Amino acid sequence: MQALYYVGPEQLELRDSEEAPLMPGESRVRIQATGICGSDLHAYHGHDPRRQPPLILGHEAAGEVVEGAMTGKRVTMNPLIVCGHCDYCLEGRQNLCSNRTMVGMTRPGTFAETLTIPDHCLIELPESLPAVAAALTEPAATALHGVNRLERALFRPLSEARVLVIGGGAVGLLVGLILRHKGVRNLRLADTNPLRRRTVERAGLAAFDPHEKVPEPDSFEAVFDCVGAAPTRDMAVAAVKPGGAIMHLGLQDNEGKLDTRAITLKEVAFLGAYTYSPSDLRATVKLLDSQCLGNLDWVEVRKLDQGAEAFADLIAGRTPAAKVILEP
Ligand SMILES: [Zn+2]
Ligand SMILES: [Zn+2]
Numbered sequence: 001m002q003a004l005y006y007v008g009p010e011q012l013e014l015r016d017s018e019e020a021p022l023m024p025g026e027s028r029v030r031i032q033a034t035g036i037c038g039s040d041l042h043a044y045h046g047h048d049p050r051r052q053p054p055l056i057l058g059h060e061a062a063g064e065v066v067e068g069a070m071t072g073k074r075v076t077m078n079p080l081i082v083c084g085h086c087d088y089c090l091e092g093r094q095n096l097c098s099n100r101t102m103v104g105m106t107r108p109g110t111f112a113e114t115l116t117i118p119d120h121c122l123i124e125l126p127e128s129l130p131a132v133a134a135a136l137t138e139p140a141a142t143a144l145h146g147v148n149r150l151e152r153a154l155f156r157p158l159s160e161a162r163v164l165v166i167g168g169g170a171v172g173l174l175v176g177l178i179l180r181h182k183g184v185r186n187l188r189l190a191d192t193n194p195l196r197r198r199t200v201e202r203a204g205l206a207a208f209d210p211h212e213k214v215p216e217p218d219s220f221e222a223v224f225d226c227v228g229a230a231p232t233r234d235m236a237v238a239a240v241k242p243g244g245a246i247m248h249l250g251l252q253d254n255e256g257k258l259d260t261r262a263i264t265l266k267e268v269a270f271l272g273a274y275t276y277s278p279s280d281l282r283a284t285v286k287l288l289d290s291q292c293l294g295n296l297d298w299v300e301v302r303k304l305d306q307g308a309e310a311f312a313d314l315i316a317g318r319t320p321a322a323k324v325i326l327e328p
Pocket of ligand 1: 037139
C-alpha cells in the first residue's frame with residue numbers, strides 16, 4: 001500500500017509499504033478521507049517527542065472496513081486506543097485513560113491506503129454522511145468536548161453568553177459552529193490571518209483581526225483559546241468577564257506568564273480539555289449527519305500523493321481552508 005511517511009523534520013515521503021498483519025480483535029480499514037491536524041504539523045516540524053520518524057502520521061479518518069468483524073461497514077474511528085479497565089475508562093473519561101496509545105503516534109496513522117485498528121475504536125457511519133464530512137468527526141468532537149466542558153462551568157446558560165473564540169483553524173471554527181447550533185447569538189471569532197477570517201465569515205460567523213481591534217476587556221462570559229500561545233492566553237484572560245470561563249484548547253506553546261492574579265480576582269474558571277470520549281465521537285457523528293454545522297465548504301480535498309505540498313501550504317498559511325483532507 002502507499003503511505004505518506006514522516007521521515008525526519010520537515011520531510012514527508014510517499015512510500016510503498018507492507019500492510020500490517022491483522023491482530024486478533026482488529027479490523028483493516030480502507031481509508032477514504034483523512035484530515036491533516038495541527039498536531040501532525042507540530043510533529044512534522046520535529047517538535048513532538050512522542051512522534052518519532054519514520055512514522056505514518058494522521059489520526060482523523062473515515063473509510064470502509066475491508067477485513068475483520070465489521071467488513072463492509074463504513075466507519076470513522078477513535079484514534080485513542082484505551083484499556084477499558086482503568087478508573088478513567090470505567091467512569092466514561094476514556095480520553096484520560098492511564099494506558100492509552102494513539103493512531104499516528106505510537107502506531108501507524110491514517111495517511112495511508114489502509115490501517116489496522118482495534119474493533120472497539122470503530123464507529124459505524126450513517127449512509128447519508130459522506131466520508132469527507134465524517135473525517136471531521138475527530139476535530140469536531142474535540143470542539144464539542146470543550147464546549148460541553150465549559151458550559152458546565154458557566155453560571156448562566158451558554159445561549160445567553162457573549163462568547164469570544166480565539167483562532168479560526170478547524171477546532172476554532174468548529175467551536176464557533178457548535179456554539180451557533182447551541183443558540184449562542186453573541187459570538188465573535190479572532191484570527192490574525194485574513195484568509196482564515198474570510199473562511200470563517202463565509203461559514204456565517206463574525207470574525208475580526210485582534211491586532212487591529214483588541215477585544216474589549218472584561219466583556220465575554222466565555223472565551224475559547226483555540227490557539228494556545230502566550231499572546232492568546234493573555235488576550236483570553238483580559239477579555240473574560242469577571243465570573244466567566246476560559247477554555248484552553250490550543251497547544252501552540254507553553255511560554256509567557258499566565259496572569260493568575262487576574263484569574264483569582266475575576267473569579268475565572270480556567271479550564272483545559274483534551275480530545276473526547278467515545279460518546280463525544282458518537283454525538284459528533286450525529287451532529288455532522290444532521291447538517292446543523294453548515295455546509296462544510298471550508299474543507300479542501302487533495303490527493304494523498306499531494307500530502308507533502310498540503311503540509312507546506314498549511315504551514316505557510318497559503319490555503320484559506322480551515323481543514324485539508326487527503327484522499328488515498
Ligand atoms: Zn486531530
Ligand atoms: Zn483505561
